[in-house]
Amino acid sequence: xxxxxxxxxxxxxxxxxxxxxxxxxxxxxxxxxxxxxxxxxxxxxxxxxxxxxxxxxxxxxxxxxxxxxxxxxxxxxxxxxxxxxxxxxxxxxxxxxxxxxxxxxxxxxxxxxxxxxxxxxxxxxxxxxxxxxxxxxxxxxxxxxxxxxxxxxxxxxxxxxxxxxxxxxxxxxxxxxxxxxxxxxxxxxxxxxxx
Amino acid sequence: xxxxxxxxxxxxxxxxxxxxxxxxxxxxxxxxxxxxxxxxxxxxxxxxxxxxxxxxxxxxxxxxxxxxxxxxxxxxxxxxxxxxxxxxxxxxxxxxxxxxxxx
Numbered sequence: 001x002x003x004x005x006x007x008x009x010x011x012x013x014x015x016x017x018x019x020x021x022x023x024x025x026x027x028x029x030x031x032x033x034x035x036x037x038x039x040x041x042x043x044x045x046x047x048x049x050x051x052x053x054x055x056x057x058x059x060x061x062x063x064x065x066x067x068x069x070x071x072x073x074x075x076x077x078x079x080x081x082x083x084x085x086x087x088x089x090x091x092x093x094x095x096x097x098x099x100x101x102x103x104x105x106x107x108x109x110x111x112x113x114x115x116x117x118x119x120x121x122x123x124x125x126x127x128x129x130x131x132x133x134x135x136x137x138x139x140x141x142x143x144x145x146x147x148x149x150x151x152x153x154x155x156x157x158x159x160x161x162x163x164x165x166x167x168x169x170x171x172x173x174x175x176x177x178x179x180x181x182x183x184x185x186x187x188x189x190x191x192x193x194x195x
Numbered sequence: 196x197x198x199x200x201x202x203x204x205x206x207x208x209x210x211x212x213x214x215x216x217x218x219x220x221x222x223x224x225x226x227x228x229x230x231x232x233x234x235x236x237x238x239x240x241x242x243x244x245x246x247x248x249x250x251x252x253x254x255x256x257x258x259x260x261x262x263x264x265x266x267x268x269x270x271x272x273x274x275x276x277x278x279x280x281x282x283x284x285x286x287x288x289x290x291x292x293x294x295x296x297x298x
Contacts, residue, residue: 067220067231067232067235068232068234068235068236069232070221070232070236070237070238070268070270071270072270074217074220074221074232074270075270075271075272075274077216077217077220078216078217078272078274078275079274081215081216081217082216082274082275085215105235110231113231114220114231114232117217117219117220117224117230117231118214118215118216118217118219118220119211119214119215119216119217120215148237150237152235152236152237177273177274179274180274
């Protein structure tokens with residue numbers, strides 16, 4: 001499979017994150033991996049630059065969402081919290097990266113309040129439209145605003161949960177409603193992997 | 196006395212689960228429906244203190260069922276086990292105003 005074909009196949013699966021279980025990127029040939037994931041720089045909830053490398057040493061769940069999301073995001077964050085709660089003493093070695101797909105409204109102060117509402121460490125990330133779109137592109141994710149006829153527009157967005165290892169490498173991804181048990185098992189494997 | 200202690204333990208576990216699972220994002224840290232996401236939602240999240248709007252029942256079991264099955268604009272949280280949902284619900288019931296008359 002060429003790198004492009006692999007990426008195209010992954011886009012199809014990720015764009016339909018709620019429809020079926022995705023094949024893990026770990027199944028790709030090593031040569032195809034660089035086309036998926038990778039380092040990025042955004043702005044965190046403290047209005048400071050955040051590079052993915054700053055999370056080096058910790059396993060990470062990465063999720064694209066937005067703070068006024070009424071359904072997918074709170075459900076997914078609950079599942080991520082449930083998974084992290086299942087790894088016991090290793091929990092401090094895990095961080096959750098919440099990348100906003102609504103940077104216009106999700107400013108650092110808004111994200112700060114949002115991430116403080118969880119009992120797990122969450123780093124809220126935002127940036128310019130271009131910066132956020134670039135990160136989405138790296139992870140073959142997409143987002144599009146949808147009018148509701150009120151001032152509170154919605155955002156349709158990729159719902160996959162990405163699991164990164166301690167070096168920031170994308171190891172696996174899951175549909176948004178994967179069970180916390182399955183997420184925790186994958187997380188444990190990543191935490192135990194010293195490579 | 197033992198029952199009271201057991202209930203208090205359940206409420207405290209429920210409060211912790213409520214916080215851990217991010218319920219406060221919509222419902223607020225103290226359950227008043229004023230979490231950070233609430234201000235931009237078209238349907239305001241439930242203020243747990245007021246039982247008037249509990250269309251699907253305000254008992255612990257009713258609330259636990261609403262958590263797992265969804266209620267109104269709130270999506271279902273099927274990842275939360277029945278036991279966990281009941282503990283969260285126990286804490287929510289503890290927030291009801293006495294005038295609500297459902298404790």
